[in-house]
Amino acid sequence: MIVSENVPLSTHTTLRVGGTARFFIECESKEDIQNALAFALEHGLLWSVLGEGSNVLAGDDVYNGVVIAIRIPGIAFVDAGEEVQITAGAGVAWDALVLEAARCGLWGLENLAGIPGTVGAAPVQNIGAYGAEVKDTLKEVSALDTRTGQIRILVRDECAFGYRDSIFKFSARFVILSVTFCLQKAAQPSIEYKDLKEALAQGTDLSTPASIGNAVRTIRGRKFPDLSLVGTAGSFFKNPTISEEAYASLKEKFSDMPGFPNARGVKIPTAFILDHMLGLRGYTEGNISLFENQPLVLVARNGATQKEIDTFANNIAARVHDATGIFIEREVRNFPT
Ligand SMILES: Cc1cc2nc3c(=O)[nH]c(=O)nc-3n(C[C@H](O)[C@H](O)[C@H](O)COP(=O)(O)OP(=O)(O)OC[C@H]3O[C@@H](n4cnc5c(N)ncnc54)[C@H](O)[C@@H]3O)c2cc1C
Known part of the structure; x- marks a missing residue:
């Protein structure tokens, strides 16, 4: 160490x-x-x-x-008939794992291509993008239980996964050591997401895990700022779920407000509120902005401080609440947690 x-x-x-x-x-x-x-x-x-x-x-x-x-390294494969179990050390870069799985022609991680971060952090907020979440292919997590000092294997159902949520967010009890995924040998493309459908219509090859991964990385390249130029943590806020009644009442005021029904109500895209309702695309205060290409993404320029980001984010959340009555939660976590 x-x-x-x-x-x-x-x-x-x-x-x-x-x-x-x-x-x-x-x-x-x-x-x-x-x-x-x-x-x-x-x-x-x-x-x-x-x-x-x-x-x-x-x-x-x-x-x-x-x-x-x-920084725990290593990727290991176990052939299990129609599927392959792939275990990666918590310090492996997430996208390196996605590339490795695609190189072996295995299906399941390709829609999550290009997400920064480590394998060990992926279950913490159940990373998701382009119609997939890490919980979809995750088999189990091996973690050090800091209360007992023992290694615990938590199978998927024990991880309490939700939208950008898991048991690992409730407390710092578990330090994730490795994660095992079940990936498929047979083709299982998931290309229903709007941007992927458009890419397909424009002739992009989406026939293999590698080609879908590459298409996702290209799409993401347009939506996220260049990490070598500015500071960002990707989407700063979550998309809230509100009750069907609250959604119906908002629809009366904002007829084009999109909503996606789920088990708890209707999920609202925060980006729509920031962009179409509040006109905050590119909005800037000092060193902090909402990104021009995707207003859910907060961008911090050189010299930015945590206090500035906090003030900015609180201001944005207050404006959303004033306009819609909705409280938006942060996706980004305070550190130390
Ligand atoms: C440009 C950009 C785009 C992004 N796009 C997406 C996206 O599309 N979808 C998405 O879901 N996220 C996205 N993110 C967020 C981020 O990439 C993910 O949340 C990622 O999993 C964080 O990994 P990390 O290693 O950087 O974790 P960190 O930021 O270092 O840590 C995040 C949290 O996890 C905890 N943690 C980290 N490792 C472990 C471990 N081994 N055991 C226990 N706890 C641990 C930390 O204590 C902390 O609370 C994006 C971020 C950026 C900058």
């Missing part, structure tokens, strides 16, 4: 904000993580787990604790 001191979190988070962490420990194995936890206990310090920092808003103040950065 590699222990560093006084490490700026702005260099380990894609929003590029955050004060320094007193200790930053890079862990390549379960034993490294156990040693890092023992180190924190010995020094009487708090600890918090970090992957690639692509879904967190780090605080401006010094974090007088231990950041446990997950």
